[in-house]
Structure formats: C-alpha cells, structure tokens
Amino acid sequence: MATDVVQVTVPRSTGGHHVRAVKVVLHRELLRFVNDRTRMVTMLIQPVLWLFVMGTGLGTLVRGSIPGIDFRTFMYPGMISMTVITTAMFSAGSIVWDREFGFLREMLVAPVSRGAIVVGKCLGGAVVATCQGVVILALAGLVGVPYSPVLIVTLLAEMFLAAFTITAFGVTIAARMKNMQSFFGIMQMAIMPMIFLSGSMFPLANLPSWLHVLTTINPLTYAVDPMRQAVFGYLTVPAQVDAMLNPGISWFGNRLPVALEVGLVAVVGAVLLGVAVAQFRRTD
Amino acid sequence: MNPAVSVRGLRKSYGDVEAVKGVDFEVAPGEVFGFLGPNGAGKTTTISMLCTLVTPTGGAAAVGGHDVVTQRDDVRRNIGLVFQDPTLDGYLTAEQNLRFHAELYGVPKTVLADRLRQVLEMVGLWDRKESRVSTFSGGMKRRLEIARGLLHSPKVLFLDEPTVGLDPQTRAAIWGYITRLRHTEDITIFMTTHYMDEAEYCDRIAIIDHGEIVVVDSPEALKASVGKDRVQIQTGDDERAIAALQDRFGIEAAVHEGQVTFAVASGEEFVPRLFADLGMPIKSVSVSRPSLDDVFMSYTGSTIRDAESGSAGNQWMRAMARGR
Helix, strand or coil: CCCCCCCCCCCCCCHHHHHHHHHHHHHHHHHHHHHCHHHHHHHHHHHHHHHHHHHHHHHHHHHHHCCCCCHHHHHHHHHHHHHHHHHHHHHHHHHHHHHHCCHHHHHHCCCCCHHHHHHHHHHHHHHHHHHHHHHHHHCHHHHCCCCCHHHHHHHHHHHHHHHHHHHHHHHHHHCCCCCHHHHHHHHHHHHHHHHHCCCCCCCCCCCCHHHHHHHHHCHHHHHHHHHHHHHHCCCCCCHHHHHHHCCCCEECCEECCHHHHHHHHHHHHHHHHHHHHHHHHCCC | CCCCEEEEEEEEEECCEEEEEEEEEEECCCCEEEEECCCCCCHHHHHHHHCCCCCCCEEEEEECCEECCCCHHHHHHCEEEECCCCCCCCCCEHHHHHHHHHHHCCCCHHHHHHHHHHHHHHCCCHHHCCCEHHHCCHHHHHHHHHHHHHCCCCCEEEEECCCCCCCHHHHHHHHHHHHHHHHHCCCEEEEEECCHHHHCCCCEEEEEECCEEEEEECHHHHHHHHCEEEEEEEECCHHHHHHHHHHHHCCCCEEECCEEEEEEECHHHHHHHHHHHCCCCEEEEEEECCCHHHHHHHHHCCCHHHHHECEHHHHHHHHHHHHC
C-alpha cells in the first residue's frame, strides 16, 4: 500500500501560481452563476419591470415633450447599468456568504496572496454581471436601439468596467460583514440613492442645483453616462431633445469627454480594489 | 531530524483575556500528537496560531521548520487543515471542491488526477465525486475535508476536533483513515480533541487547561503516572465484601456498575492477595488500567466534563443526565 502513493510537491509561490489562483476564484464564480438559474432570472425581473412597465407608463406622460424618441429608449442604457450594478453587488455579497458558510477560510489559509483572491473575486463579479447585462443588451431592438456590432462591443466594455468597480466597492463593504442581512441592508442603503442619482432613471439636465451637485459627485453617474452617450450616438434625435435627455456631465460648465468619464470609473475601481485587498490582508 | 512543529512560549491574548498563556512543546516528524482539553482551554487558538490564521501575541512557533509569522506562505504550503466547522462549497461537486483546492495550492497538473483519485478513494467518496456537496451528510463532508486536507501532500495535517458531532460509525471510519495515513504517507498529525477515547490513538498527548499545558506524555505513560488500577469484583454479598476490604486491606470500596469497585496500585499483583485474604468467595474479578479520564482528573483536579460546564452543550448534557 505504501508503494503507490502519489506524492505532491507544492512549488514555491511564483507569478504563475497567483495567476492560477485568480483564475480558479473567477472560475468558481462562473460555475456558481451557471448553477444558480433562479438568481439569473430574479436579477432580470427588476430592470425589465422598470423598462417596460415604468418606462411605458412614464413614456405616455412625457411623450409630448420629447418628440422623436421613445422614453424607454432613454431608460435603456440606465437599465443596463442597473442590471450590471445589482448583479455585481450580489457577487460581492457572496464573500459574506462564503464567510458564513466557512468557505472563505479555505481560501484565506491557502498559500496565495489575498490580492489574488480579491482580484479573482472582482473579475468574477465583473464577468458574471456582464453576462447578465448581455440579456438586457439582447432586448435592444424592442426599444428601438440598433444592433450595431461597434455599439455592442462598446457597451460590453463599459459594462465590464462598471461591474468591476461596483464589485470592488461591494467587496470593500463585504470584507468586514459577518452576515448576509447586514450586508444587504448596507447595500440597499448605498445602492438605491446611487442608482437614483446616476441618471439611469431620469435625465440629469435642468436639475435644481443641490440635485445637480449630488449627481455630479456620484461615481455611478460616470459609469452610466458613457453607455447613454454610446446609445445616443446610434440614434437620430432632434438636437433639442438630445440636449434634454443626453446632456453629458459638466464640470464648471465644461462638458467632460467620455474617455475621461471612463478613466474616472477605472481609477475609482482600482482604488477600491486596493482598499479591498488591504482589508483582507489584515488578520486577527 | 528537525521537529515537525516546535513551539516556544506561545501566547495569545484578546484584550484582558489570555486565551493561551505561554505554551512550549515539540512534535516529532511522523508523530500523532493530540491536544486534549475542555472547550475553551485554548486548543483552537493554539492550532489557529500554528496555521497562521491568528497572529500570536508573544513567543514563537515553527511548522515544518518555517516560522508561522515571518514565513507564512511556506507554512501554509506544508500544512493541511480540517476545521471543526465545514469549509466546503455546497454548490460545487466534491471533485470541484478538490480541484479548487489544488489550484489554490498550485498542485502540479501532471499528478493531480492520480492524487485526486487516491484521496477520494481513501475516504470512500470516489463514486460520489460528481455529487454536489450540499447533498452530503455531515460525515461525508468531514471525510471530503480530510481528503482535501491531504490533497497537496502536507507535511503536517491539523485536525481540529475532527470527529465532533459525528455518529460512532463515521468516527471509527475517520480514525481508520488517520491510522492508515501513518503507514501510507510521510505525515505528522496534530489534532485537538475533548474525547478521551480518541486521545488514545495519539502517540503523545498534551493536556491543556485554562490556556496552559499541564503535562505532555504518551497515553500509557500518563495512565501509569496515575499509579492506581481499577479493580472490580463480584461476590455473593457486596456489603460484607466492602467491609472486609476495609478491615483487611484498608481499602475504600463502593458498588459501581453492580460490582464492588476500588482503586489499588499494581492491581494484577494485588489479585492473589485478595483471593488469599478476603475470607469470602469471589465469583469474578477484573483489573483495568486507569483511563484518560482518570488522568485528566488527577492532573487538573476535575473531570473534562466538569471543566466544560457552563458551555451550552454541557448544560444540555447535564439536563440529559438529570432526566435519567
């Protein structure tokens, strides 16, 4: 019996080993997403309700003031971001779940850096949220948005970036949480106002100044606006309506280029990732 | 040979509470070493420090020759862990859980398939490898955790209360794997337990109480150190036998388990004298060595169950005892 034992020699840590760890944490997120059909469906119900029920209802009210465009078309990029945001937050929340059920410990005692685990988790959340967003993306035709390959690729990239940043944000919150209830409590408290103030539900033009300030400091605004600008680039809308529905973001009267908005989201994402890693590095 | 685990003056405090008050011990390679003590004695805190999960307040510890504070990753690479609480992902299959572990520990791909099969076969879960872990019973989960803990061929396997909450059959099976491991793998086993009968499987035991090690020795030596054997006799008249023991040998005896029971040094040598001098017929006699219960009692002044009183589980146990 002693002869046929397979002995494993675990190598010392190398870069390749950390990449392997990132990949397996990411892989697990995907496996869990694919196995959890209920989650996939429930995550879609909210944006679809907003888009087709609220959007249709509100649309009849505002039809007169926005000639040439369906209000649902306006809401569409907002709903993509909403789907991505809630899915990403949920993915981040699975860290709390893992802690409650002990699996987090299995990851934290492994001979890999905490950074690799957090990066894997954030990438996993981003990929899962992007996959979920693809379903909303498929509905484009129903709200009069063309299926242009360039638009789709642009939106996918922007979705991925937004999802990564939100997952990193979620992970920084989840790092110290001991149970799911308190995580979802905090998440609701943080996410609801951020979604309301992001321009995903109503246009950010002609707002009272206090509300304008709040929307400008909300980081989510910078994730939603590039998607809206991408979509509006493929629509033919009267200039006056475009100014009302797609005003962009202005700092002291200067309109920000999309590249800068995207860059801001990326920087915030990187900072949050750093904070998340630092939180997991701390031990008892 | 260098010790597999060496610990000097290891301490851990949480605020004013000293959970571990400076412990010293060494574990030799290939040894099965047990930490025996009531809940809250500092067993899990010590094991957590050795596994690099908790940073010590003071002292030093090395596992496989690597310092647990300064060479954390080296320690982690060389240890396997089975915790009291499950740490499996119920959404994944048994095999997926092990593959996840293999990736995190960087197990070379060339040996993975063989090793996976070997550890799963050892714990009898090879045919269930494609089942989701959430469908497993408590015992199956613990077996899977043991397989996972061994997957990367650790030098030291840490088992924190490996059989707590399991049925006797599964407990026996798990002990079967552990004893077999000693022959098949080049491994040191460090475990904690508060079951006396399980401590018997260890080469050496450290009795820990209130954060301090009271004594370290083999179960046999510990039992011998108690000095007295337990003798039980059956007679036609127990009252008279007890009186006779008191009169002729000066021994205090009492009826336990329906037999006259007393403790005496070197019981086997005492038996011939008993037959010669008791002055009444004896139907049967049995001599037993002291149990680890007796050992724990003699070193700490209380039984392990008394020492644990106050914890929820024991209130339940006492309530059960009262009900009988």
